[in-house]
Amino acid sequence: MPMVRFDGVSKSYPGGKEALSKVSFELARGEFAFLTGHSGAGKSTLLKLMLQMERPSKGQVFVDGDCVNTMKSSQVPFLRRKVGVVFQNHQLLFDRTVYDNVAMPLLIAGYQPAEAARRVRAALDSVGLLGFERRNPIELSGGEQQRVGIARAVVNKPQLLLADEPTGNLDPELSEEIMKLFLRFQQVGVTVLIATHDIALIERMGHRRLILDHGTLHDSGTLHDSGPRA
Numbered sequence: 001m002p003m004v005r006f007d008g009v010s011k012s013y014p015g016g017k018e019a020l021s022k023v024s025f026e027l028a029r030g031e032f033a034f035l036t037g038h039s040g041a042g043k044s045t046l047l048k049l050m051l052q053m054e055r056p057s058k059g060q061v062f063v064d065g066d067c068v069n070t071m072k073s074s075q076v077p078f079l080r081r082k083v084g085v086v087f088q089n090h091q092l093l094f095d096r097t098v099y100d101n102v103a104m105p106l107l108i109a110g111y112q113p114a115e116a117a118r119r120v121r122a123a124l125d126s127v128g129l130l131g132f133e134r135r136n137p138i139e140l141s142g143g144e145q146q147r148v149g150i151a152r153a154v155v156n157k158p159q160l161l162l163a164d165e166p167t168g169n170l171d172p173e174l175s176e177e178i179m180k181l182f183l184r185f186q187q188v189g190v191t192v193l194i195a196t197h198d199i200a201l202i203e204r205m206g207h208r209r210l211i212l213d214h215g216t217l218h219d220s221g222t223l224h225d226s227g228p229r230a
């Protein structure tokens, strides 16, 4: 079973034109792919459909075998727990410590403080920020802040990691470091999909590319098997 499957997905916003048009693709478990396309091509919409932040007008979206668009709202918190999300503007709280920012998903999920503390340390370690617990994100550089956002996204040990323009505000060198971090999560089995318009960077890195053009998907294909087709 693939980690993600889009089956003939179209999305129209009320009063708007079609943001996605008959999009079908699969992401195999443990796969690493980029999602590219011009501004307004539908990248954010595609990501939101996987979290039930939007619903398709047509077609179906599956994550880990579950149909997301028909999922009951009571199931959505469980869905979101297995999907980590990194945003461009990282959405950190500047009136909280790094520790509190990273621990937030665990507290929402009801972890005990001792287990939460262990996981926060592991997550900070995985992004090279061990020892930053008591710092305030506002004191950190842009690259460090983005790492805190990534630590928060992975602290639940998600099977699927989504990122929406995670290097949008970073210079090329820092962007490459952040992308290497995402690759390390893939190496421990996480499925990773990164929306970006940084074409130069992703051409250097290789990997499968899903290209959106005005809502239509073109797949660069993948060098390895992306799972059986239905």
Ligand code: ADP
Residues within 6 Å of the ligand: 013, 014, 016, 018, 019, 037, 038, 039, 040, 041, 042, 043, 044, 045, 046
């Ligand atoms: P991208 O992330 O590639 O920039 P989006 O998914 O944000 O693309 O947007 C795709 C299209 O859908 C754009 O034309 C955008 O204006 C439109 N759109 C996105 N969100 C909404 C919304 N909430 N209401 C109406 N139109 C929207």
Ligand code: ADP
Residues within 6 Å of the ligand: 118, 119, 122, 123, 124, 126, 154, 155, 156, 157, 158, 159, 185, 188, 189, 190
């Ligand atoms: P364990 O519970 O196996 O001891 P940890 O809680 O120490 O593992 O977490 C190891 C770190 O690996 C996580 O904090 C996280 O940074 C990273 N990670 C994220 N997602 C996954 C995943 N799906 N599988 C394995 N490691 C992950």
